[in-house]
Amino acid sequence: GNSVTQMEGPVTLSEEAFLTINCTYTATGYPSLFWYVQYPGEGLQLLLKATKADDKGSNKGFEATYRKETTSFHLEKGSVQVSDSAVYFCALSNAGNNRKLIWGLGTSLAVNP
Amino acid sequence: DTEVTQTPKHLVMGMTNKKSLKCEQHMGHRAMYWYKQKAKKPPELMFVYSYEKLSINESVPSRFSPECPNSSLLNLHLHALQPEDSALYLCASSQVPRAGGGDEQFFGPGTRLTVL
Numbered sequence: 001g002n003s004v005t006q007m008e009g010p011v012t013l014s015e016e017a018f019l020t021i022n023c024t025y026t027a028t029g030y031p032s033l034f035w036y037v038q039y040p041g042e043g044l045q046l047l048l049k050a051t052k053a054d055d056k057g058s059n060k061g062f063e064a065t066y067r068k069e070t071t072s073f074h075l076e077k078g079s080v081q082v083s084d085s086a087v088y089f090c091a092l093s094n095a096g097n098n099r100k101l102i103w104g105l106g107t108s109l110a111v112n113p
Numbered sequence: 114d115t116e117v118t119q120t121p122k123h124l125v126m127g128m129t130n131k132k133s134l135k136c137e138q139h140m141g142h143r144a145m146y147w148y149k150q151k152a153k154k155p156p157e158l159m160f161v162y163s164y165e166k167l168s169i170n171e172s173v174p175s176r177f178s179p180e181c182p183n184s185s186l187l188n189l190h191l192h193a194l195q196p197e198d199s200a201l202y203l204c205a206s207s208q209v210p211r212a213g214g215g216d217e218q219f220f221g222p223g224t225r226l227t228v229l
Binding site: 032034036042043044045046049087089091093099100101103104105106108 | 119153154155156158161169201203205216217218219220221222223
């Protein structure tokens with residue numbers, strides 16, 4: 001079946017540190033991959049996406065590359081800010097399951113000044 | 114306009130009350146979704162509407178009743194809820210999923226529901 005595994009948090013970093021949040025997936029065929037972010041007290045915002053192998057999604061300094069050979073979609077940012085403190089969810093959408101979003105469990109990030 | 118709006122922002126209700134949550138989008142999307150989210154957990158899909166017709170019901174109890182009056186609006190009618198139904202209820206919209214992919218969902222800010 002389809003599944004998403006992301007690294008457990010919480011992750012605590014100092015401002016300007018490098019961020020990596022690991023995400024791996026299991027799926028048949030060619031899923032679309034997403035990172036969503038949820039700031040405290042808010043709904044979910046699409047951060048970036050990739051729809052085919054080797055695509056790189058990027059937004060607000062965040063990047064993730066769709067790696068089919070390693071079934072991964074790791075989220076990275078070179079220099080985090082306090083305002084990046086949030087919960088980050090990796091998700092996939094696959095034609096084989098009605099294109100419902102399959103979610104990782106989320107990774108909580110806290111950035112200290 | 115790339116926004117999904119939801120009202121109310123907060124709702125407190127007793128177990129015998131009837132209330133409704135509302136969602137609106139003006140992105141021309143023809144798929145709309147209701148999710149339930151508990152704190153620090155991923156959202157759980159409840160219902161999907163495609164072209165204003167209910168296409169997926171994830172075995173949601175009948176005390177939750179969805180309605181899609183038109184392509185821009187989605188309601189969730191609540192009746193006889195239980196305290197364990199307290200959660201953040203999120204609405205989302207997207208293009209109708211197609212084989213080619215790229216069907217990201219856009220979420221509203223949610224309604225935080227407390228059932229007493």
